[in-house]
Amino acid sequence: MRQLAPLTALLLIALACEGDKQSASSENAAAAPGGTVVISSGGEPDVLFPPLSATTTGQQITDLVYDHLADLGTSLNTVGDEGFTPHLAKSWTWSPDSLSIQFHLDPRAKWHDGLPVRASDVAFTYAIYTDSATASPRAPLVASVDSVTAPDSLTAVFWFSKRSPTQFFEATDPMVILPEHALQGIRGQALRTAPLARAPIGSGRFRFVNWTAGASVEIAADTANYRGRPYLDRVVWRIAPDPNTTFTRLIGGEADVLEDPSAAELTELATHRDIRATLLSGLDYNFIQFNLHDPASDSRPHPIFADKSVRRALTMAVDRAGAVQSVYDSLAAVAIGPTVRAYPTTDTTLREISYSPDGARRLLDSLGWRVSGADSIRRRNGRPLEFTLTVPGSSRNRVNMAVIIQNQLKQVGAKMNIDKVEFAAFIDRETRHKFDAMMGGWHVEASPAGIRQTWSSAGAHAGGSNYGSYTNPTFDAQADSALSAMTLPERRNLFKHAYQTIIDDAPAIWLAEPKNSVAIHRRIRTPALRPDAWWSSVAEWWVAPAERITRDSIGLRR
Amino acid sequence: MTRYLLSRFAQLAVVVFLVTSIAFFLIHVAPGDPFADAVANPNVSEAVRARWREAYGLDKPLPEQFVRYVTSVARGDLGWSFSKQRPVKAVLSDALPNTLLLMSIALFASFAVGIGLAVAQALKPGSLTDRVIGGISLFLFSVPEFLLALVLLVLFTYKFQRFPIGGMTDLDYPSFTPIRRLADIARHTVLPAITLTLLFSAVVARYQRAALQDVLPLDFVKTARAKGLPERVIVRHHALRNALLPTISLFGLAFPMLLTGAVFVEKVFSWPGMGSIIVGSIDSRDYPLLMSAIIIGSVLVAVGSLLADLLYLAADPRLRDAR
Numbered sequence: 001m002r003q004l005a006p007l008t009a010l011l012l013i014a015l016a017c018e019g020d021k022q023s024a025s026s027e028n029a030a031a032a033p034g035g036t037v038v039i040s041s042g043g044e045p046d047v048l049f050p051p052l053s054a055t056t057t058g059q060q061i062t063d064l065v066y067d068h069l070a071d072l073g074t075s076l077n078t079v080g081d082e083g084f085t086p087h088l089a090k091s092w093t094w095s096p097d098s099l100s101i102q103f104h105l106d107p108r109a110k111w112h113d114g115l116p117v118r119a120s121d122v123a124f125t126y127a128i129y130t131d132s133a134t135a136s137p138r139a140p141l142v143a144s145v146d147s148v149t150a151p152d153s154l155t156a157v158f159w160f161s162k163r164s165p166t167q168f169f170e171a172t173d174p175m176v177i178l179p180e181h182a183l184q185g186i187r188g189q190a191l192r193t194a195p196l197a198r199a200p201i202g203s204g205r206f207r208f209v210n211w212t213a214g215a216s217v218e219i220a221a222d223t224a225n226y227r228g229r230p231y232l233d234r235v236v237w238r239i240a241p242d243p244n245t246t247f248t249r250l251i252g253g254e255a256d257v258l259e260d261p262s263a264a265e266l267t268e269l270a271t272h273r274d275i276r277a278t279l280l281s282g283l284d285y286n287f288i289q290f291n292l293h294d295p296a297s298d299s300r301p302h303p304i305f306a307d308k309s310v311r312r313a314l315t316m317a318v319d320r321a322g323a324v325q326s327v328y329d330s331l332a333a334v335a336i337g338p339t340v341r342a343y344p345t346t347d348t349t350l351r352e353i354s355y356s357p358d359g360a361r362r363l364l365d366s367l368g369w370r371v372s373g374a375d376s377i378r379r380r381n382g383r384p385l386e387f388t389l390t391v392p393g394s395s396r397n398r399v400n401m402a403v404i405i406q407n408q409l410k411q412v413g414a415k416m417n418i419d420k421v422e423f424a425a426f427i428d429r430e431t432r433h434k435f436d437a438m439m440g441g442w443h444v445e446a447s448p449a450g451i452r453q454t455w456s457s458a459g460a461h462a463g464g465s466n467y468g469s470y471t472n473p474t475f476d477a478q479a480d481s482a483l484s485a486m487t488l489p490e491r492r493n494l495f496k497h498a499y500q501t502i503i504d505d506a507p508a509i510w511l512a513e514p515k516n517s518v519a520i521h522r523r524i525r526t527p528a529l530r531p532d533a534w535w536s537s538v539a540e541w542w543v544a545p546a547e548r549i550t551r552d553s554i555g556l557r558r
Numbered sequence: 559m560t561r562y563l564l565s566r567f568a569q570l571a572v573v574v575f576l577v578t579s580i581a582f583f584l585i586h587v588a589p590g591d592p593f594a595d596a597v598a599n600p601n602v603s604e605a606v607r608a609r610w611r612e613a614y615g616l617d618k619p620l621p622e623q624f625v626r627y628v629t630s631v632a633r634g635d636l637g638w639s640f641s642k643q644r645p646v647k648a649v650l651s652d653a654l655p656n657t658l659l660l661m662s663i664a665l666f667a668s669f670a671v672g673i674g675l676a677v678a679q680a681l682k683p684g685s686l687t688d689r690v691i692g693g694i695s696l697f698l699f700s701v702p703e704f705l706l707a708l709v710l711l712v713l714f715t716y717k718f719q720r721f722p723i724g725g726m727t728d729l730d731y732p733s734f735t736p737i738r739r740l741a742d743i744a745r746h747t748v749l750p751a752i753t754l755t756l757l758f759s760a761v762v763a764r765y766q767r768a769a770l771q772d773v774l775p776l777d778f779v780k781t782a783r784a785k786g787l788p789e790r791v792i793v794r795h796h797a798l799r800n801a802l803l804p805t806i807s808l809f810g811l812a813f814p815m816l817l818t819g820a821v822f823v824e825k826v827f828s829w830p831g832m833g834s835i836i837v838g839s840i841d842s843r844d845y846p847l848l849m850s851a852i853i854i855g856s857v858l859v860a861v862g863s864l865l866a867d868l869l870y871l872a873a874d875p876r877l878r879d880a881r
Contacts, residue, residue, distance in 0.1 A: 038729065047643035135609035137602040189613050192643050210732070213642075213652040214830025215725055236729060240828035241837070244708055245724045252716045254723045424590025424843050431591075463604030554730060 033221070035543030035552040036234040037524060039535075040246040040255035044214060044239045049197040050176045051129050051136035056259075057237055060535045061217055064235065065112075066176035066202035069103050069122070069156075070168075074530045077344055078169040078447040079488045087227070088117060088177055088203060089156075098163045101171055105154045108226035111179045112207040119150035124180035126158075133188030141174035141445070165486045166447055173446060177203065205230045205539040215239060220556050231542035233556050250275065253549075256521040259534070263331050269519055280516040281342035281531040285335045286398065286441035287508040288389065288405070289468040295434045298469075304387055305437070309367055311506040315353045317360035317412040323404045324512045327397050331517070335510035337499040338455050342531045343448055344488060347496040350503060352510075360412045371413050378413035386415040387436035392426040398439045401511060430467045440467070440508075446532050448495065451479055455502060470507035523547040566867070570860040577856040578631075578849065582624055585848060592616070592640045592843040614640065627849065637846030641838060646850045649835065654854065656726060657824070657831035661816045663747065664754035668812075671755060672762025673798075673805065679763070680770040680793050691763065698760035703819045707753045707826035714749060721749050724828035750827040754819050758812065765808050769801035776800075802873055810866030813858040 045058035050066060053059055070092070073083035081092070089103035109117040126148035129136050144167060146159045158171040182196045191197065200208045205227055206219040217237045221230045238255055240246045247265050249255040251272055261269060261277065269277050290305035304310055320334050339346045364370075369378040369385050378385040391402045399420060406416045416437075421429070429435050444450055453459040456476045459466035478498035485491035503510070518534045520526060523543055530536045543552050592614070593607055611617045615626060630637060636646035675695065679688040698706070715723040722728065728742050773779065774797055782792045817832070824833030832851060839848040871877050 036729075044642075046641060052643070132605075132609065135606045135613070137606060139606065140603055192638075193645075197643065212727075212830075213649070214656075214834060215727065215828075216729070238725065238729070238828075240724050241834050242724075242825045242828065245711065245826060245828050248711060248716050249723045252719070252723050254729075422590070424841070425588075428589040428591060463607075551729060554733075 031542040035232045038255040039237045039257040040249040041237045041239050042246050047197045048200045064206045065200045065204045065208050067204050068172050070172040072173050076446050079165045081168040099160050101158045103156045109203050112201050117203050118153045119156040121180045122156035123148045123150045125178045129175050138174045144170050230539035258519045261519050274522050276522050277519040282515045283532050284443045285513045287510050289440045289508045290437050291468050293469045313360045313363040315506045315509045316356045318408050319355045327400045332512040332514040335513045337503050345492045345495045377415045388417045388419050390419045390435045390438040392423045393420040394423045475501045566864050573860050574856045581852045590843045636850045639847040641842040641844040646846050653831050653835045663751045667755040668758035671759040673766050675763040676766030679767045695760040695763045698756050703822040707823045710749050750823050750829050753823050766805050769804045773797045773801040806869045810863040813862035
């Protein structure tokens with residue numbers, strides 16, 4: 001019965017979503033300005049300055065206050081410019097050799113303080129993002145751009161030293177355009193203390209209203225915006241650090257949106273007819289990563305995991321589908337490799353290492369790891385097949401998953417100890433490579449380029465993100481080729497080879513690919529939500545006049 | 559008296575300095591990195607992380623960092639919060655008054671309620687009233703702060719919808735009149751203040767009842783009874799003052815206890831105070847913010863103990879004369 005409850009909830013959610021699609025199209029004509037959306041958020045933004053913001057809430061707010069030159073579509077295609085929609089740039093022109101892109105700015109675009117947006121703002125923005133004194137975490141994402149020039153007030157030109165399939169994506173997605181006049185003479189770390197960092201002036205369809213520390217952030221419709229007034233009057237993020245409170249705010253009617261409710265909360269939401277939950281393809285995957293080097297000395301191979309056959313045998317011993325089903329129910333799919341299904345470049349027909357406890361036992365026997373002694377643990381040359389899995393205690397799902405896998409490995413004679421540590425300590429061990437195996441996870445960007453840092457040799461050095469130190473020149477070459485492929489079909493095919501190589505090498509047991517979910521009050525109508533950024537379409541959300549509640553009628557207020 | 563006060567302030571400064579020093583080294587040697595989230599982001603290169611560490615002086619040897627920190631604190635500069643991206647002073651000036659508001663309401667209410675309950679128990683020891691109040695006090699004494707807070711939150715905000723679900727002000731607070739603003743804050747304060755009051759009044763009641771039980775058999779109480787005074791007058795006017803001394807000690811302990819309680823209660827009720835600041839700064843290894851929270855905590859403890867000593871002097875003439 002416990003298993004059935006979440007499934008029933010998901011069925012209700014699916015039916016609810018279907019009903020919404022039908023009603024949304026028929027009622028679209030009823031969309032009229034007005035309404036307030038309150039987002040129940042667990043975290044406060046760090047800063048509202050996009051080059052430095054590192055929090056999801058901060059990104060949500062700045063994405064709505066500022067503009068990109070063009071917006072990545074719901075297909076998440078990062079090759080060429082297909083699927084991108086004009087934002088600050090009303091059009092663009094590729095040079096014949098594809099080494100530059102001219103963006104033609106919309107002449108109607110204005111900053112929220114009334115000044116016009118100019119091409120010099122675009123060049124300034126690029127300079128700020130890439131200035132080493134800014135130390136923006138987003139700087140590496142625009143590394144392929146050589147320079148940005150502004151030949152006239154409405155034309156910005158992005159120059160590249162070489163062609164790449166994701167040139168357009170790199171020119172438009174990582175950066176939002178900043179107002180040069182509001183940051184005159186401010187550089188480096190002083191940007192953090194600039195007034196703009198807490199009270200942004202953008203050109204987006206919402207303008208910033210206020211930020212009450214520890215409590216809320218409010219934005220309101222920019223009624224004279226060049227891309228049109230958003231339907232909603234106001235969007236407010238109400239901050240509550242306790243997850244029980246964020247959820248209670250939603251079901252108690254004090255909030256309209258909750259990001260990523262848990263499985264238990266989704267079950268509860270199924271009983272609230274005024275709230276609908278939408279499942280989105282996730283951009284996360286998690287795994288057990290093996291350290292291929294000895295944690296005691298990075299120059300020595302790991303006594304167990306350096307052997308690819310042992311890693312494969314341990315992978316065979318794990319019932320990944322069963323573990324994912326037990327922990328996530330239907331809120332995650334079994335991970336297929338170091339990628340996510342939301343990428344158009346992911347081929348889901350990859351050959352996985354199948355679950356076979358008998359096969360795992362045979363393989364371990366053949367490798368000389370045999371059961372000897374009363375404890376049923378395999379040994380080879382006196383060394384037990386025993387290791388420690390480091391797990392971040394802050395993730396209940398990962399802890400539960402570890403316990404299930406511990407039992408499955410025990411069935412084939414492998415002893416896995418679980419070391420549950422605080423998140424900061426987990427990261428510390430990860431970066432210092434002081435672990436046998438760890439329950440890791442990656443949240444990926446819209447582009448799969450991050451694989452170079454996380455799984456190829458380029459990230460295996462000290463300070464890199466390939467913590468298990470997996471290296472295979474074949475995989476490196478295949479991943480590089482895939483990332484250089486100029487067409488989507490070619491890219492997809494080459495990625496398939498790269499993923500197959502790493503799956504066969506088993507540097508990790510690929511576990512789960514959690515889905516994202518967002519719960520929204522039913523009176524709010526939304527278009528299709530982007531998997532990596534459900535908030536990107538908030539300017540198109542609307543509330544039917546007949547269904548408005550008290551807070552919807554307050555208007556712009558200030 | 560002046561000399562006594564000066565020596566106590568000097569002791570207070572030494573205690574705060576020692577606590578600050580020990581805490582500084584302990585939190586810096588604990589595993590973790592203020593940029594753990596950035597470390598978990600493969601886009602953030604080691605060069606960028608190094609730049610951040612350099613910008614915040616974290617690349618310097620620990621003793622040098624300590625000297626720099628102490629020097630800047632002595633100048634009144636509490637540093638820059640990594641997680642809030644603001645000066646620590648600005649973060650504290652937003653959060654500390656909110657916590658002090660909650661703590662002061664809870665402090666006075668819990669002493670009033672706790673002493674009142676203890677008197678009610680002492681008037682009829684062993685009676686049903688005594689046993690019921692004792693049972694409730696024991697329950698509240700044992701229940702974890704967050705659990706009581708959660709129960710009250712669900713009951714009074716969701717089931718009965720009598721109070722707002724967390725926060726300190728309503729969504730439309732900026733458009734309210736000054737009177738309505740006060741009423742709005744009061745409405746939001748009720749549940750977190752009640753939670754803290756319930757928890758701490760149980761402690762006060764148990765201490766006070768035990769103290770009254772010790773005093774009631776003494777000779778001066780017997781004399782009062784022999785004079786035919788009503789039991790109510792005997793307890794309130796004769797026994798209570800003499801039984802207040804252990805409760806005054808409790809007053810000194812109340813500050814750290816309430817601050818600890820506030821950490822949990824503020825989190826559940828999304829009260830924008832020091833509680834969420836402390837928890838958040840530990841999670842994010844925000845050293846300057848955490849250090850400032852520790853300094854404030856140690857000052858509160860030291861001031862609480864000083865106040866308790868002064869109240870002792872006021873309440874007990876023997877101590878005054880001895881000094």
